[in-house]
Amino acid sequence: MASPQPLNGATPKPKPITPSEISAEFSHHDPTIARINNGSFGCCPSTIIAAQQNHQLHFLEQPDNFYFNILKPSILKTRQIIKTLINADHVEEISIVDNATTAAAIVLQHTTWSFFSTLFQPGDAAIMLHYAYGAVKKSVQAYITRAGGHVIEVHLPFPLKSNCEIIVEFRKALQMGKANGRKIRLAVIDHITSMPSVIIPVKELVQMCRDEGVGRIFIDAAHAIGNVNIDVKDIGADFYTSNLHKWFFCPPSAAFLYCKMSDELSDLHHPVVSHEYGNGLAMESAWIGTRDYSPQLVVPEAMEFVSRFEGGIEGIMRRNHEKVVEMAYMLVEAWGTELGTPPDMCSSMAMVGMPACLGINSDADALKLRTHLRVCFGVEVPIYYRAPVEGEIDPITGYARISHQVYNTVEDYYRFRDAVNKLVKDGVTCKLLPL
Numbered sequence: 001m002a003s004p005q006p007l008n009g010a011t012p013k014p015k016p017i018t019p020s021e022i023s024a025e026f027s028h029h030d031p032t033i034a035r036i037n038n039g040s041f042g043c044c045p046s047t048i049i050a051a052q053q054n055h056q057l058h059f060l061e062q063p064d065n066f067y068f069n070i071l072k073p074s075i076l077k078t079r080q081i082i083k084t085l086i087n088a089d090h091v092e093e094i095s096i097v098d099n100a101t102t103a104a105a106i107v108l109q110h111t112t113w114s115f116f117s118t119l120f121q122p123g124d125a126a127i128m129l130h131y132a133y134g135a136v137k138k139s140v141q142a143y144i145t146r147a148g149g150h151v152i153e154v155h156l157p158f159p160l161k162s163n164c165e166i167i168v169e170f171r172k173a174l175q176m177g178k179a180n181g182r183k184i185r186l187a188v189i190d191h192i193t194s195m196p197s198v199i200i201p202v203k204e205l206v207q208m209c210r211d212e213g214v215g216r217i218f219i220d221a222a223h224a225i226g227n228v229n230i231d232v233k234d235i236g237a238d239f240y241t242s243n244l245h246k247w248f249f250c251p252p253s254a255a256f257l258y259c260k261m262s263d264e265l266s267d268l269h270h271p272v273v274s275h276e277y278g279n280g281l282a283m284e285s286a287w288i289g290t291r292d293y294s295p296q297l298v299v300p301e302a303m304e305f306v307s308r309f310e311g312g313i314e315g316i317m318r319r320n321h322e323k324v325v326e327m328a329y330m331l332v333e334a335w336g337t338e339l340g341t342p343p344d345m346c347s348s349m350a351m352v353g354m355p356a357c358l359g360i361n362s363d364a365d366a367l368k369l370r371t372h373l374r375v376c377f378g379v380e381v382p383i384y385y386r387a388p389v390e391g392e393i394d395p396i397t398g399y400a401r402i403s404h405q406v407y408n409t410v411e412d413y414y415r416f417r418d419a420v421n422k423l424v425k426d427g428v429t430c431k432l433l434p435l
Contacts, residue, residue, distance in 0.1 A: 015308075016308065016309070016310055017308040017309055021308075022406055022407060023407075024046065025045035025046050025047060025305075025407075026043065026045060026046070026407040027046065028046065028049075029043075029407065032378050033374070033378050033379070033380050034378055034379045034380065034411070034412035034413075034415040034416060035380050035407075035408070035412065036379070036380065036381050036402045036403055036404070036408060036412050036413060036416060037380045037381050037382055037401075037402075037403055038246070038247070038348070038403035038404070038405040038408075039194070039197065039223060039246065039348075039349050039382075039401060039403045040382065041245075041246070041252065042243070042245045042246040042247060042248075042249070042250075042252065043249065043405055043407060044245070044249060044250065044251045044252075045249055045305055047301065047304075047305060048249055048250065048251065048298050048301050048302055048305060049251060051298045051301040052251050052294045052295065052297075052298050053294075055074075055293075055294040055297050055298070056292065056294050058070065059292075059293075059294075071286070071287070071293060071297075072286055072287075074297045075096055075286045075293070075296055075297065076091070077299075077300060078096055078296055078297065078299040078300070079091050079094040079095070079096060079256075079282065081299050081300065081303060082094050082096075082256045082299070085225065085230070085313075086225070086230045086231065086232045086240070086256075086258060087230070087231045087232060087233050087234070088232050088233070088258055089233065089261065090261055091282075092261065092265075092280070092282060093258055093259055093260060093261055093265075094256055094257075094258055094282065095256065095257045095259070095270075095281045095282040095284075095285040095286075096254065096255070096256055096257075096282075096285055096286065096296045097241075097254075097255050097256070097257055097270070097285050098253050098254070098255065099222075099243055099245075099252075099253045099254075099255045100133075100136075100220055100221075100222035100241045100242065100243050100255050101135045101136065101139065102255065102257075102270075102271070103220075103239075103241035103255055103256075103257040104135075104136045104139050104188075104218070104220060104241070105139055105143075105271050106257060106268055106269070106270060106271065106281065107186075107216075107218045107239050107257075107268075108139050108140060108142075108143035108144060108186075109143060109269070109271055110264070110267060110268050110269075111126070111143065111144060111147075111149075111185060111186050111216065112143045112144065112146075112147045113267075114185065115144075115147035115148055115149060116147060120149070120183075120185050121183075122148035122149075123148070123149070123150050123182055124149055124150065124182060124183045124184070124185045125149060125150040125151065125152050125177045125182055125183070125184045125185065126140060126144045126149055126150075126151050126152070126184070126185060126186040126187070126188065127151075127152045127153075127154065127173055127174065127177055127184055127186070127187045127188070127214070128140060128151070128152075128153060128154070128187070128188035128189070129153070129154050129156060129188075129189065129190055129193065129200070130153040130154060130155045130156060131156060131158075131190065131193040131194075131195070131196065131198070132153075132188060132190060132193070132220065133190070133193075133194050133220060133222060136188065136220055140188065144186070149185070150177075150182065152173055152176065152177045152184075153173075154169055154170050154173040155169065155173075156169055156198075157169070158196050158198075158340060158351075158386055159338065159339070159340045159341060159351075159353075159386075160198060160340065160341045160342075160345060161341075161342065162342070162345075163201040163204070163345070166198075166200060166201060166205075167201065167204055167205070167208070170205050170208060171208060174208065174209070174212045174214070178212065183213070183215070184209075184212070184213070184214045184215070185214075185215040185216065186214070186215060186216050186217075186218065187205075187206075187209045187214045187216070187217045187218065188218050188220060189202055189205050189206070189209075189217065189218070189219055189220070189237075190219075190220050190221070190222075191219050191220070191221035191223070191224045191228070191230075191240075191242075192221065192222075192223040192224055192227065192228065192347050192349075194222070194223065195382065195384045195401060196340055196341075196351045196384050196386070196399060196401065197223075197340075197346070197347070197349040197350070197351055197401050198340075198341050198345050198351075199228065199344075199345050199346065199347055202219055202221075202235055202237070203234060203235050203236065206219075206235055206236045206237050207236065210236070216238045216239070217236075217237040217238050217239070218237065218238065218239040218240075218241075219235065219237045219239065219240040219241070220241060221240060221241060221242040222241070222242060222243045222246065222255075223242070223243070223246055223247060223347065223349070224242040224247075225242040225243070225244060225246075225247060225248050225256075226246070226247030226248035226249070226306075226313055226316070226317065227246070227247040227317060227320075227347045227348050227349075228317065228347050229314070229317070230242070232258050232260075237260070238259070238260050238262070238264075239257065239258065239259055239260070240257075240258040241255055241256065241257045241258070242255060242256060243255045244256065244295075244296075244299065244302070245295065247348065247405075248299075248302055248306075248313075249302045249305055249306065250295055250298055250299065250302050251294070251295045251298065252295060253295055254295040254296045254299075257281075257285075259281065265280075265281070266280065268281045269281065269284060270284040270285050270288060272288040272289065274287055274288050274289050275287060309406070316406060317348065319406075320348035320404045320405060320406070321343075321346065321347060321348055321404075323404045323408070324346060324347075324348055324349060324350045324402060324403065324404035325343045325346055325350060327350075327402060327404065327410070327413040328346070328350035328351075328352050328402060330413065330417070331352045331400075331402070331413065331416070331417055332352055332353060334417045334421065335352075335353070335354065335355050335417075335420060335421075335424075336355070337352070337353030337354060337355060337396055338353045338396065339351060339352065339353065340352070340353065340399050348403060348404050348405065349401055349402065349403045349404075350401070350402055351384065351399040351400070351401055352399060352400045352401075352402055353396040353398070353399055354383070354396065354398040354399065354400055354420065355420065355424050356394050356395065356396055356397065357424055357429070358398060358420075358423060358424070358428070358429055358430060359429035359430045359431055360383065360385055360397050360398030360430055361385075361397060361430065362385060363385045365385065365398075365430035365431075365433075366383040366384060366385040366398060366430075367383070368430055368433040368434070368435065369383050369398070369430055369433065370382060370383045371433075372433050373416070373419055376419075377415065377416075377419035377422075378415065379415055379416045379419050381400050381401065381402060381416060382400070382401045383398055383399070383400055383401075384398070384399045384400075384401060385397060385398060386398070386399060400416070402416070
């Protein structure tokens with residue numbers, strides 16, 4: 001018997017995805033590893049990998065047809081979807097690039113030209129968080145410092161207890177940056193810092209920058225899309241970027257860069273110059289030479305994938321947040337430690353204090369422990385070293401950044417718990433681990 005057809009020609013609602021179907025979508029993951037580190041590289045379901053391979057084959061079958069008739073309309077479709085997801089006004093404000101680091105280079109290159117053109121003066125400043133992603137900090141050094149700009153880092157405490165601590169420190173840094181008549185030309189603000197992982201109150205910091213006369217504001221939100229809600233108009237920054245391969249199920253690598261509509265938009269250019277130079281950043285980014293564009297073309301399939309879950313991407317984000325907080329509390333209870341932030345400052349990632357007796361006394365110790373957990377226990381999780389504050393007694397100096405994505409199960413976190421418990425029971429410290 002034929003299935004009943006929906007009334008009024010409505011599209012039938014897809015069946016909710018089952019646990020066994022989720023397992024099948026991620027069956028290419030190494031089954032021997034408890035992978036609680038989605039934050040670093042993301043994940044990609046099998047159906048989206050298949051869609052990517054289909055795009056790759058279409059290009060290889062008939063490259064000219066793909067270039068002239070398929071590529072640009074497909075990237076435009078991706079841009080239109082992103083425009084809706086982040087509540088932008090115009091599709092012209094959305095460019096698709098390789099990753100957030102590329103987006104940062106576009107914005108920083110634009111700022112550098114302002115120094116070279118004497119629009120900005122030597123010593124004018126850029127401000128960023130001390131916890132900014134390492135590659136972006138290097139980019140600021142490469143572009144701003146070399147152009148004669150001054151860089152101000154906002155040092156935030158950790159652990160954090162509230163957004164107020166961030167806001168207070170940011171305001172102090174802004175005042176310091178404006179000392180002696182210096183102008184702050186650019187603010188680089190994370191939406192979710194990487195290590196340690198913290199949701200930053202970007203809307204409040206953007207408004208503070210506006211009030212203090214900061215010229216341009218760039219939000220590095222590499223972890224944001226698929227992890228927290230994004231409304232670029234509400235946030236109010238000039239530039240906003242997020243990776244599509246971390247929490248939005250696309251293959252690596254793909255990202256978007258939002259540039260608020262303004263007279264400056266025509267002066268933004270992709271750092272790789274090709275045939276589309278001068279046709280606007282979105283067009284320049286859509287063709288930077290012969291390469292594999294397939295990760296940028298599967299956003300429609302990613303939307304189909306998330307629609308299989310109750311509540312779509314919003315439901316996924318909510319459940320990931322709830323589960324990572326639940327698992328974080330389970331771990332700190334087992335180890336007698338504490339969370340690095342309150343739950344409302346966690347996304348789908350949480351910072352979990354590790355037992356002080358492990359002796360995590362440096363970044364090198366954190367890396368050694370991470371390697372030991374991977375090799376000896378099959379646990380993949382990044383470890384953050386936090387330098388102790390003078391006067392602290394038995395401080396927690398190591399924090400694990402745990403992630404939760406749809407493929408994770410409670411057994412992944414139990415394995416991590418039990419591995420650390422064994423290390424503690426056996427008296428293992430980082431000093432004893434091999435280099």
